[in-house]
Amino acid sequence: MTQLDNPTASTSATATAGAPGSRHDDTSPAKRGQNPTKIKDSRGQTIFLIVNVVILIGVVLATLIPFVNVIAKAFSSASAINAGRVTFWPVGFNLTTFQQIAGDPAFWGYYRNTVMYTVLGTLISLFMTATYAYAISKKELVGKSFFTGLAVFTMFFAGGLIPNYILIQKLGLMNTIWAVLLPSAIAVFNLLVMKSFFEGFPTELEEAARVDGLKTYGVFFRIVVPLSKAVLATMTLFYAVAYWNSWFPASLYLTKADNLRPVTIYLRNLMQSNFGNEAAAGQSPDMMVQINANIKSVAIILTMLPILCVYPFVQRYFVSGVMLGAVKS
Amino acid sequence: MAQVATPALAAGVTLPKGTKTLKDGSLRLPSGYWLRDDGTIGHARLKTRRERIVEDWQLYTFLILPVAFFLIFKYVPMLGNIIAFREYRLGDGYFGHGALSLKWFERFIQQDMFWTVFTNNLIIGLVSFAVCFPLPIVLALLLNEIKWSKFKRFVQTVSYMPHFLSVVVVVAIIWEMGTSTGIINTVIRFFNPDAVAVMSDPNAARPVYWISEIWQTTGWGTILYLAALTTIDDQLYEASRIDGAGRWRQTWHITLPGIRHTIVVLFTLNIGTFLAVGFEKLLLIIQNGTYLAQANVISTYVYQVGLASPSSYALGAAIGLFEAVIGLTLVLSVNALSRRLVGSSLW
Numbered sequence: 001m002t003q004l005d006n007p008t009a010s011t012s013a014t015a016t017a018g019a020p021g022s023r024h025d026d027t028s029p030a031k032r033g034q035n036p037t038k039i040k041d042s043r044g045q046t047i048f049l050i051v052n053v054v055i056l057i058g059v060v061l062a063t064l065i066p067f068v069n070v071i072a073k074a075f076s077s078a079s080a081i082n083a084g085r086v087t088f089w090p091v092g093f094n095l096t097t098f099q100q101i102a103g104d105p106a107f108w109g110y111y112r113n114t115v116m117y118t119v120l121g122t123l124i125s126l127f128m129t130a131t132y133a134y135a136i137s138k139k140e141l142v143g144k145s146f147f148t149g150l151a152v153f154t155m156f157f158a159g160g161l162i163p164n165y166i167l168i169q170k171l172g173l174m175n176t177i178w179a180v181l182l183p184s185a186i187a188v189f190n191l192l193v194m195k196s197f198f199e200g201f202p203t204e205l206e207e208a209a210r211v212d213g214l215k216t217y218g219v220f221f222r223i224v225v226p227l228s229k230a231v232l233a234t235m236t237l238f239y240a241v242a243y244w245n246s247w248f249p250a251s252l253y254l255t256k257a258d259n260l261r262p263v264t265i266y267l268r269n270l271m272q273s274n275f276g277n278e279a280a281a282g283q284s285p286d287m288m289v290q291i292n293a294n295i296k297s298v299a300i301i302l303t304m305l306p307i308l309c310v311y312p313f314v315q316r317y318f319v320s321g322v323m324l325g326a327v328k329s
Numbered sequence: 330m331a332q333v334a335t336p337a338l339a340a341g342v343t344l345p346k347g348t349k350t351l352k353d354g355s356l357r358l359p360s361g362y363w364l365r366d367d368g369t370i371g372h373a374r375l376k377t378r379r380e381r382i383v384e385d386w387q388l389y390t391f392l393i394l395p396v397a398f399f400l401i402f403k404y405v406p407m408l409g410n411i412i413a414f415r416e417y418r419l420g421d422g423y424f425g426h427g428a429l430s431l432k433w434f435e436r437f438i439q440q441d442m443f444w445t446v447f448t449n450n451l452i453i454g455l456v457s458f459a460v461c462f463p464l465p466i467v468l469a470l471l472l473n474e475i476k477w478s479k480f481k482r483f484v485q486t487v488s489y490m491p492h493f494l495s496v497v498v499v500v501a502i503i504w505e506m507g508t509s510t511g512i513i514n515t516v517i518r519f520f521n522p523d524a525v526a527v528m529s530d531p532n533a534a535r536p537v538y539w540i541s542e543i544w545q546t547t548g549w550g551t552i553l554y555l556a557a558l559t560t561i562d563d564q565l566y567e568a569s570r571i572d573g574a575g576r577w578r579q580t581w582h583i584t585l586p587g588i589r590h591t592i593v594v595l596f597t598l599n600i601g602t603f604l605a606v607g608f609e610k611l612l613l614i615i616q617n618g619t620y621l622a623q624a625n626v627i628s629t630y631v632y633q634v635g636l637a638s639p640s641s642y643a644l645g646a647a648i649g650l651f652e653a654v655i656g657l658t659l660v661l662s663v664n665a666l667s668r669r670l671v672g673s674s675l676w
Binding site for chain 2: 138165323
């Protein structure tokens with residue numbers, strides 16, 4: 001082999017002459033002694049695999065420890081918490097604070113508001129995003145690039161906090177649910193995800209429907225929407241999570257509307273030092289100590305619980321949404 | 330082009346009023362039919378814009394609400410920034426009053442506080458980027474080596490989870506872990522009994538932010554890399570194995586080049602926005618007064634100047650506009666740079 005190669009190598013430049021020669025030098029011993037290399041390779045592989053699994057288990061633990069710690073605290077007694085003895089398992093198991101919050105109509109008022117914002121906001125957002133995405137996905141739309149650009153530009157330049165705030169004031173939306181629902185009606189990322197999905201929608205189906213006499217409304221609501229369940233599910237989840245987690249618009253615009261605040265604001269207020277005392281007011285001293293010790297942990301759990309319960313089952317929709325968005329960029 | 334229509338004109342045909350010459354030189358009659366340059370009549374109607382809109386008006390109604398949304402809630406506030414150049418008093422119209430001037434800009438540039446939050450912003454943003462950008466790549470590479478798909482999926486599911494939490498929940502969890510009796514201090518005190526509680530240590534402000542960002546973004550950030558990794562041809566690995574390449578060489582010469590494009594795109598996207606640090610999270614973090622000095626950034630400063638009392642809308646708007654313009658400039662220049670250097674840009 002080497003002899004055969006040499007004539008060709010000598011005719012070519014010196015730099016390339018080395019490459020084929022050395023390659024064959026490498027492979028020939030490997031071919032001769034295939035077994036030793038394989039064993040050596042697999043041993044290195046095993047060590048690597050073990051290290052890798054250990055690292056990944058470390059990642060899993062690092063991710064879970066904060067959750068586990070908060071859950072343990074939520075079920076622990078005040079004395080154990082205040083002595084710093086709670087780590088991963090409840091110490092002095094009790095449900096006092098859970099019972100206290102569960103029996104507090106104010107808390108459920110906040111919770112009901114969060115549900116309302118999530119449902120209403122998701123419906124509004126879904127409708128606005130889907131219809132606009134459908135329109136700007138059509139090649140025949142007059143001004144298609146203008147309407148797309150109108151949305152995309154807002155990703156790179158935004159009016160800013162103060163002008164937004166004054167706008168909500170001037171529109172008379174302060175202390176109404178619309179201050180929370182309207183300014184975030186369309187997320188441009190989601191819009192582009194839907195647009196790229198609709199662009200890939202088979203035109204034959206729509207044309208057939210048009211031949212059968214359907215107009216755009218009919219085509220969209222009776223043909224396109226039923227066949228876009230996957231992307232609509234993804235969008236629903238993206239929006240629902242965003243509304244569930246939202247707190248800043250509420251804190252900014254619902255300053256005088258206690259009865260409209262979402263549960264995230266309840267939790268935010270708990271984090272401010274003396275709010276816990278208020279929640280525990282009127283209770284026996286023991287109970288006040290207990291509630292003060294873990295009311296935040298309990299509220300954290302109750303706030304994130306719905307998302308954590310649903311999340312494992314719908315995870316793939318989130319992932320597919322990210323992928324669709326990536327195709328776009 | 331003019332001679333194109335001559336067959337019809339030369340034949341002495343009187344063209345009806347309203348006939349138009351189209352871009353390709355053919356004539357369009359008001360009836361909607363069109364006359365080709367060879368004199369034949371087109372059967373298909375070539376519609377005008379207005380006809381296309383009228384015919385498919387339902388499609389255009391889809392635009393009304395969203396366009397109104399963008400104009401009112403996105404573009405009007407952009408124009409609202411004019412108050413950064415004027416005066417704004419309660420009771421003024423949306424665009425304030427007074428002559429245009431740069432006095433608000435001059436004012437904040439002279440503030441020491443502004444430069445403090447500016448520096449904080451730079452440090453917090455740069456370190457966040459430097460840490461949060463590479464970690465998902467590393468995690469994706471590690472996950473990619475796992476062939477046991479149940480374990481792989483388990484790690485993915487768990488590591489994505491923090492991404493779905495509200496910032497309020499995340500910061501509340503930090504507080505619960507960071508108090509003097511919390512788990513973090515239990516661990517720290519094990520090594521150093523005299524240590525200050527995390528929440529009482531002003532120097533902990535930025536690390537708290539960075540670590541919580543790592544916790545929230547690393548797992549979720551692997552998705553696109555994992556997707557790119559699946560597109561790499563297995564034959565490349567087999568060929569390299571025959572050539573005697575070890576695992577490291579395979580990673581270096583096949584895997585990394587295979588996801589190079591994804592890395593470049595995400596790098597461009599993220600470095601352009603490194604100044605836009607997590608406003609909502611930092612706003613909650615600085616509720617702990619101990620952290621204010623080191624974790625106050627431009628956007629949270631805008632909030633304090635503009636909306637906490639006593640407030641100055643105009644000054645707040647000026648600082649906010651300054652940040653937005655810098656952000657836009659950064660994104661555009663990074664994009665231009667990446668187009669020149671690596672030949673791939675976002676648009």
